[in-house]
Amino acid sequence: MTASALTEAEAAKRAAARRAVREVEDGMVLGLGTCSTAALALEALSLRIRQGLRVSGIPTSVQTAALAERLGIPLTRFAEHRRLDLAIDGADQVERRGLTLIKGLGGALLREKIVAAASRRMVVIVDETKLVDRLGGNKPLPVEIVSFGWQSVLERLAALGGSPQLRLAGAVTFVTDGGNHIADCTFGAITDPAALEARLSSVVGVVESGLFVGLASTVVIGRPSGNVEVIER
Numbered sequence: 001m002t003a004s005a006l007t008e009a010e011a012a013k014r015a016a017a018r019r020a021v022r023e024v025e026d027g028m029v030l031g032l033g034t035c036s037t038a039a040l041a042l043e044a045l046s047l048r049i050r051q052g053l054r055v056s057g058i059p060t061s062v063q064t065a066a067l068a069e070r071l072g073i074p075l076t077r078f079a080e081h082r083r084l085d086l087a088i089d090g091a092d093q094v095e096r097r098g099l100t101l102i103k104g105l106g107g108a109l110l111r112e113k114i115v116a117a118a119s120r121r122m123v124v125i126v127d128e129t130k131l132v133d134r135l136g137g138n139k140p141l142p143v144e145i146v147s148f149g150w151q152s153v154l155e156r157l158a159a160l161g162g163s164p165q166l167r168l169a170g171a172v173t174f175v176t177d178g179g180n181h182i183a184d185c186t187f188g189a190i191t192d193p194a195a196l197e198a199r200l201s202s203v204v205g206v207v208e209s210g211l212f213v214g215l216a217s218t219v220v221i222g223r224p225s226g227n228v229e230v231i232e233r
Contacts, residue, residue, distance in 0.1 A: 008224035012127035016222030017041040019230070020088050020125045023218070026054050029081045031115035032068055033089025034061040034108035037125050041088050046071035058084060060115050061108040062177050078118070087119035091126050091212070094219050095135050099124075099233045100193045102135050104142030104210030107167075107176055113208055113215070121217040128221050128229075135211075136190035140165070142210040143183045143200060147173075150181050153205035160199055162187050180207050 017040035024030065024045065032042060042064070049055065049072060056076040059065035068075055089112055093102040101124060103109050116122045135141075143164070145153045150166065157164040162185030167174040174182055190196055190211075197211040221229040 012222030013037045015226045016125040016220045018044050019228045020123045020220045028055050028085040030057040031084050031087030032057040032059045034064045035090035035106045037090035060111040084119040087122040091124050099216040101212035109210045110144050110208045116215040124216045124219045140184035140186050144180050144207040156203045
């Protein structure tokens with residue numbers, strides 16, 4: 001990717017992040033996502049906090065928690081708040097028709113899904129390259145699996161047609177913040193995300209899949225021009 005293309009992609013993400021943070025109101029409890037675009041939203045949120053906005057957030061990863069602390073964003077826990085007002089996160093793919101998502105390439109899909117499910121609304125920020133007519137294709141679907149017996153779990157995922165690959169971090173197996181592994185599964189075009197999610201949930205050893213069905217309320221799509229498109233479910 002050229003420097004110009006990188007600049008355009010960054011402009012698109014920043015525009016989407018700024019627009020998403022406009023949804024935040026004083027006193028809200030937020031879910032704070034984990035990805036490069038969500039990190040830009042935290043920067044925009046930090047600016048509003050310095051201007052007087054009062055909020056607190058539940059981070060979806062150790063990485064996000066560290067960034068929030070550096071930016072001066074107050075953090076809280078589910079022990080204090082069972083229900084969140086708004087989750088702000090990115091996505092690896094967004095299906096335009098139903099706003100179903102693929103998430104998890106950043107490795108935090110389980111915590112992200114817990115936060116999204118506990119939130120009254122979920123705002124997803126992406127650049128236009130993440131918007132698709134149908135999920136899947138060449139994009140793998142991350143599936144979080146237990147570390148014990150992972151070889152057997154991969155066989156079960158392969159039987160579903162997922163062509164799973166155990167995710168690595170360099171020369172070692174990638175480990176999530178929850179101590180699990182991730183199998184990146186290529187299913188081709190996903191014609192029925194809800195049905196596939198149910199099939200994956202039935203596999204012993206699967207903790208959670210990166211299919212987010214019916215969770216996104218709003219998708220903010222950044223354009224290289226700095227303009228944004230907002231889609232509501």
